Amino acid sequence: MSWVDLRVLEKYANFSELVVNSLGDKIATVVEDEEGQRFIWVNGKTIDEPFERVNLLQFTPNGDLIASVQKDGLWTVWKEGVLWEEFFEYLWNLKTDNSGQKVLANVKIDGNYTVCVDGIPWSHSFYDTRDLFVSPTGAKVATYVRLENYPVLEIFNFAKGMWSLAVNDVFWDKKFLALFGCCFSPKETRVATAVRLTDRSFTIVVDNVCWEKSFYQVWEPRFLDENQVVAPVKTSRGWELYCDGSPFWERSFTQLWNLKVFPEKKMVAAVVALELGKWTLAVDGKTWKPTFGQMVLEPHFSPDGERIAVVVRHQNRWGLVVDEVCWDLIWERIGDSVFSPKGSKIAAKAEKDGGYYLLVENKVLEGPYTYLWDPVFLEEDILLIKGIKEKSYFTKEIKV
Amino acid sequence: MEGFVRKPVSDIGIDKTIERLDQQKIKRAIERVLNEEVTVRFKIFLETCMRCGMCSASCHHYLSHDRDPSYAPASKVKLTLGDLVAKKGKIEKADLKRYARIAFTECNLCRRCTQFCPFGIDIAYLISLVRRLCGVLGVAPQFIQDQVYSHMSSYNMLWFKQDEWIDTIQWIENELRYEIKNARIPLGKKDADILLLIHGLEAKYMTPLLSNMLKIMLVSGVDFTLPDTDGWDYTNKSLYMHDFETMTLVTKRHYEIASKLRVKRILITECGHAYRAALYESARLLGWKEAPIPFIHAVEFFYEILTQGKIKIAHKVKEKATLQDPCNIVRYRGLGQKLRFIVRELCEDFVEMTPNQEYNYCCSSGGGMVDAGPPWKGARIEGGKVKIEQIKETGASLVIAPCHTCHKGIEDLIEHYKVEAHVKFLADLIAEHMEIPERLRP
Ligand code: SF4
Ligand code: SF4
Numbered sequence: 073m074s075w076v077d078l079r080v081l082e083k084y085a086n087f088s089e090l091v092v093n094s095l096g097d098k099i100a101t102v103v104e105d106e107e108g109q110r111f112i113w114v115n116g117k118t119i120d121e122p123f124e125r126v127n128l129l130q131f132t133p134n135g136d137l138i139a140s141v142q143k144d145g146l147w148t149v150w151k152e153g154v155l156w157e158e159f160f161e162y163l164w165n166l167k168t169d170n171s172g173q174k175v176l177a178n179v180k181i182d183g184n185y186t187v188c189v190d191g192i193p194w195s196h197s198f199y200d201t202r203d204l205f206v207s208p209t210g211a212k213v214a215t216y217v218r219l220e221n222y223p224v225l226e227i228f229n230f231a232k233g234m235w236s237l238a239v240n241d242v243f244w245d246k247k248f249l250a251l252f253g254c255c256f257s258p259k260e261t262r263v264a265t266a267v268r269l270t271d272r273s274f275t276i277v278v279d280n281v282c283w284e285k286s287f288y289q290v291w292e293p294r295f296l297d298e299n300q301v302v303a304p305v306k307t308s309r310g311w312e313l314y315c316d317g318s319p320f321w322e323r324s325f326t327q328l329w330n331l332k333v334f335p336e337k338k339m340v341a342a343v344v345a346l347e348l349g350k351w352t353l354a355v356d357g358k359t360w361k362p363t364f365g366q367m368v369l370e371p372h373f374s375p376d377g378e379r380i381a382v383v384v385r386h387q388n389r390w391g392l393v394v395d396e397v398c399w400d401l402i403w404e405r406i407g408d409s410v411f412s413p414k415g416s417k418i419a420a421k422a423e424k425d426g427g428y429y430l431l432v433e434n435k436v437l438e439g440p441y442t443y444l445w446d447p448v449f450l451e452e453d454i455l456l457i458k459g460i461k462e463k464s465y466f467t468k469e470i471k472v
Numbered sequence: 473m474e475g476f477v478r479k480p481v482s483d484i485g486i487d488k489t490i491e492r493l494d495q496q497k498i499k500r501a502i503e504r505v506l507n508e509e510v511t512v513r514f515k516i517f518l519e520t521c522m523r524c525g526m527c528s529a530s531c532h533h534y535l536s537h538d539r540d541p542s543y544a545p546a547s548k549v550k551l552t553l554g555d556l557v558a559k560k561g562k563i564e565k566a567d568l569k570r571y572a573r574i575a576f577t578e579c580n581l582c583r584r585c586t587q588f589c590p591f592g593i594d595i596a597y598l599i600s601l602v603r604r605l606c607g608v609l610g611v612a613p614q615f616i617q618d619q620v621y622s623h624m625s626s627y628n629m630l631w632f633k634q635d636e637w638i639d640t641i642q643w644i645e646n647e648l649r650y651e652i653k654n655a656r657i658p659l660g661k662k663d664a665d666i667l668l669l670i671h672g673l674e675a676k677y678m679t680p681l682l683s684n685m686l687k688i689m690l691v692s693g694v695d696f697t698l699p700d701t702d703g704w705d706y707t708n709k710s711l712y713m714h715d716f717e718t719m720t721l722v723t724k725r726h727y728e729i730a731s732k733l734r735v736k737r738i739l740i741t742e743c744g745h746a747y748r749a750a751l752y753e754s755a756r757l758l759g760w761k762e763a764p765i766p767f768i769h770a771v772e773f774f775y776e777i778l779t780q781g782k783i784k785i786a787h788k789v790k791e792k793a794t795l796q797d798p799c800n801i802v803r804y805r806g807l808g809q810k811l812r813f814i815v816r817e818l819c820e821d822f823v824e825m826t827p828n829q830e831y832n833y834c835c836s837s838g839g840g841m842v843d844a845g846p847p848w849k850g851a852r853i854e855g856g857k858v859k860i861e862q863i864k865e866t867g868a869s870l871v872i873a874p875c876h877t878c879h880k881g882i883e884d885l886i887e888h889y890k891v892e893a894h895v896k897f898l899a900d901l902i903a904e905h906m907e908i909p910e911r912l913r914p
Contacts, residue, residue: 086654089661104654125642162635165701180635200633202626202702216625224631227485227614230621250625252721268624271610272717289717308508327759329724345759366764369731385764405663405734423663443663 076115076465087113092445093131096458096467100137102126112139112150120153128164132172140166140177149175149191156191163188165203169210176213178204187215187238194241201238207256214239214263216251231271237280239263244280251277253292257299258335264293264301276303276317283317294331296338304328304342313342313357321357328354330370334377341371341380353382353393360396368393372408374415381409381418392420392434399434406431412449417472419447419455430457432472476542476551476570483847485614486572490565493609498568501608502561505601514601517593518553521546527585527595532833533578536857545585545595548574552602572611575602576712577851580841582799582834596839604714612713615845619709624718627725628705629672637704640675644683652690653914660700660733667735668698669706669726671743671876684903685741685770691908692782696739703729706746708754712840716757723754730765737766739773742897744800744838744875751805769801771874774898775810778817785817786907793819794868796882797832798875806830815872818901825862833858835873837881849884856885864891871895 076099081087086104103113109122112129114137125142132138141150146159149166162180176189184197187204200218207213220234233247237254249268256263264278273286276293278301293303302315310324313331320340327345334341344354351368352360367385374380381394383406391401392409407421419432427440430447432455443460450456450469457468506514528534528544537543542551552571556563581596589595606612612620619629626632641657648655658664668689674682689696698704703725710718730738740746747769749755755763777783795815801807808829815822825832836856841848859882863871871886873879873895883895 086656088656089658127638127642162639164635164638178634185633185635202634218625225614225618227617227621228488230618231610235625249621268717271715272608274717289720348756348759349761351759366760367727367731388766404736407734 074467077463078460078465079463080116081113088126088129090460090465091130092458092465093135093137094133094448095135096445096448096456098131098135098137099465100129100131102129102139110141112137120150123150126150128166130166132168132175133170134172136172138166138168138175140164147179149177149188151175156188158188158191158193160188167204167206169206170208171210174206174210176204176206176210178202178215185217187213187241189213194238196238196241196243198238198243203254205254205256207260209260211260212239212256212263214254214256216254217243219243219247233269237263237265237277244277246277246280246282248277253303255292255294257295257297259298261298262295264295264303266290266292266303274305276301276305276314283314285314285317291329292331294333294340295335296333296340297335302331302333302340304331311344313340321354323357325354326350330368332371332373334373337377339373339377341373343368343371343382351384353380355380360393362393362396362398364393369408372411374411374418375413376415379411379415379418381411383408390422392418392431394418399431407444407446410447410449412452414452416452417449419449419472421446428459430455437470437472438468475547478573479850481573481577481847481851483613483844485612485617486569486576489609489611490569490572493565493568493611498563498565498609499561501605502556502563505605505608506556506561509604510601513594514553514598517598518549518557520591521549521593522591523550524590527589527593530585530588532582532584532836532858533855536836536855543578545579545589546593548579549595549598553598556605568606568609568611571602572606575599575606576613576616576844577841577848578855579839580799580834580836580855581839583803584799584831584834587803587830600714603712604716607713607715613840613844613848615847616709616712616840616843619707619843620713620715620718623708623710623722627702627722628675629707629709630676632672632675632705634702637675637702638700640679641698644679644686648683648686648690650914652687652908652912655686655690657686658697661697663734664695664697665736666694666696667730667733667738668696669704669738669740670698671741671746672705672707673876674741675705681897681899682741684897685899687903688774688777688783688899688906691906691912692777694777694782697733697735699729699733701729706740706743706750708746708749709840709843711745711749711753712843719749719754720757723750724758726750727764735765737768738763739768740770742770742874742876742879742899744798744877745840748800748804769805769807770898771801771807771811771814774814774902778814783902784907785902785905787905788817789819789870789901789905790821791870792821792823792866792868793870793872794823794825794863794866795828796825796835796871796873796875796878797829798873798878799832799834799838801875802832803830811874814898814902818898818905819870819872823866823868825866833862835859835875835878835881836885837877842877842880852881853884853888856881857889860885860889860891863893869893872898872901874898 084103111118123141129139147163160179185201186197198217222229253266287305289306291304311328313321330343364386369383403422421444428444429439
């Protein structure tokens with residue numbers, strides 16, 4: 073158990089949102105003095121020199137603290153006290169790969185836009201870049217890029233398409249009206265995205281090659297394996313799941329989105345609406361029995377793919393549903409499901425009447441606290457809780 | 473067409489697009505909209521209309537054009553959908569051009585007329601179908617199309633870049649510190665209570681208004697955040713051309729951000745159409761019966777923080793004030809009483825327009841007419857004669873308009889018809905007249 077007194081933060085003119093690392097032994101924020109100087113603050117102490125601004129402070133998965141910082145009006149990345157050499161007009165969408173080794177961001181240089189990975193900007197720059205995607209090991213980095221810069225009101229030029237995708241400093245030659253839902257194949261060899269071809273037609277593009285068919289509308293695609301891509305598409309039958317341009321599931325739905333694939337088993341789970349206000353999950357085309365009136369969020373597979381959990385909203389309350397079994401739907405807010413390493417247990421944080429609680433297998437084990445971060449399983453039956461109680465940050469290991 | 477006489481207005485979004493269409497494309501679009509997309513409501517409405525004319529005098533366009541019958545609600549349907557059905561879909565390009573002109577520039581989709589029809593025929597719904605047909609063909613005023621193209625790729629109406637958004641908010645934060653001690657505007661804050669979305673214009677040309685809204689948020693002490701990525705602009709102008717694909721894309725993004733940040737409610741500033749789209753049109757197209765996460769309008773928020781004592785009015789507005797009831801939040805969503813509570817808290821001398829609340833006349837800029845840009849300014853000025861008369865009758869020098877469209881529309885009417893009055897948003901009035909507690913003063 074560790075404690076950090078957070079009342080010391082009150083002596084500063086300002087402090088921003090608190091972030092904690094996965095193991096919970098570090099809590100950090102950005103504090104500001106009366107002169108408006110910003111400092112990075114970790115476990116009760118400010119570290120390093122002051123900056124004009126510090127944005128996007130975060131712990132990487134391997135526990136490094138990173139942020140985008142502004143000095144003399146220009147921006148760069150700060151990583152554990154070390155700055156990237158190059159400074160930029162702006163820097164945002166700060167990210168890392170799953171290991172936390174590679175740090176990347178969208179940057180603005182001389183009025184143009186590009187991507188910078190570990191301090192080295194891409195050689196190409198663009199009129200605009202939007203959103204940043206990184207594959208699990210960081211082998212691929214992608215961003216939407218604007219290749220044309222027609223002035224406002226040039227609608228007939230806009231209709232020709234201005235946007236494309238750039239992957240690892242190489243941009244696709246095709247131009248689209250819009251792109252969304254970029255994703256990578258499990259082994260990171262391929263990239264897919266949803267595109268808008270014309271005002272009223274959409275399709276999926278995989279490595280710069282469009283599916284032959286186009287649709288009234290599509291949502292974000294996902295790789296089923298290294299080669300096959302599934303995506304929700306809208307046809308005259310409603311929303312259907314297609315794979316590589318052909319129907320994949322038999323039935324159609326009022327809505328279908330939020331695909332999640334478990335690649336080892338080629339399992340696909342998707343959020344579907346059976347009719348207006350009747351939401352559930354479909355797994356490999358088979359729908360769950362319980363339905364929910366308001367929302368079903370993105371599904372989560374257990375590490376072995378045997379269990380599936382989703383957050384749902386029904387009658388103005390949130391709750392978890394695991395393998396078609398509803399936990400208590402009583403919460404004003406609930407965090408994502410957290411699986412134990414072997415998947416035998418599920419934990420989540422939840423909030424009601426201003427107090428945060430820890431749930432494990434639908435039982436309240438701890439709480440109320442002022443705040444809780446998502447819990448972390450240290451072992452199959454040991455859970456780490458990170459929270460705030462009486463203006464102190466604490467961590468606690470409990471046996472579950 | 474007989475009885476339909478209009479001054480020519482050129483708009484390449486309508487004229488040039490129609491020129492480029494072929495008959496096959498028009499036929500396919502008609503089939504798609506009328507056979508695949510519409511519900512039986514459409515046929516029932518068309519068949520039920522008795523042409524009794526009881527709706528005519530309810531429409532401000534009809535009244536403002538000296539009761540020209542071609543501006544009557546039922547005529548507008550007859551001249552568009554009625555014509556399309558009578559011709560069994562075999563229409564000429566000139567027909568399509570007339571449909572577009574009527575649908576985009578002669579009906580504000582205000583739904584006032586429906587209240588006067590003995591059968592409750594929803595004219596706005598029928599005119600929306602005409603817009604959908606035009607929208608499927610890419611036929612719409614150029615200025616609206618520009619905004620829609622921007623929404624498609626950037627989720628905001630004015631081609632704002634991602635860095636510009638964050639930079640703007642942080643710049644406003646700096647400016648706010650002259651008025652609010654240590655003001656801080658959270659971006660992308662997880663587990664905040666309220667996600668504030670704003671009107672695109674507030675991030676560029678109307679930053680003082682955004683500043684005032686943020687000032688109210690800070691003084692009220694609510695736990696809020698703005699998005700730190702695309703999806704911060706609620707305007708969703710695609711509603712105007714019934715571009716369902718863009719509408720749903722944008723609305724989906726808003727609810728996704730809200731659920732990702734796990735906020736309890738989404739709050740928008742003073743806008744009418746976006747409120748309607750997120751609560752109803754777009755939400756239903758996406759498969760929701762209603763907003764899946766509470767989606768509240770600034771009027772509901774101001775009412776709440778005033779009644780809960782989270783903000784206090786320090787000194788009231790002295791000049792004579794009147795109130796514009798935006799159709800989308802009052803007639804469509806019943807916020808009239810809450811609105812009046814706020815206005816009475818704020819103003820010493822408040823006078824109602826007649827008629828008001830659900831019977832109020834549209835500002836004549838709604839439903840996208842203001843977004844149709846300069847070519848169609850004349851159309852909304854002409855259609856707004858009834859509105860300006862209403863305002864003049866109140867004798868008020870201040871018109872409160874809690875909707876961007878009403879605000880701009882009435883400002884233009886006041887200027888054109890040379891009325892001694894000015895228009896204000898609620899956020900501006902509240903920010904100017906609320907008490908700033910000692911601890912928040914710089
Ligand atoms: S402008 Fe309003 S009153 Fe006139 S036809 Fe349209 S919906 Fe009816
Ligand atoms: S009042 Fe109703 S029935 Fe009569 S003309 Fe108007 S829409 Fe038709």
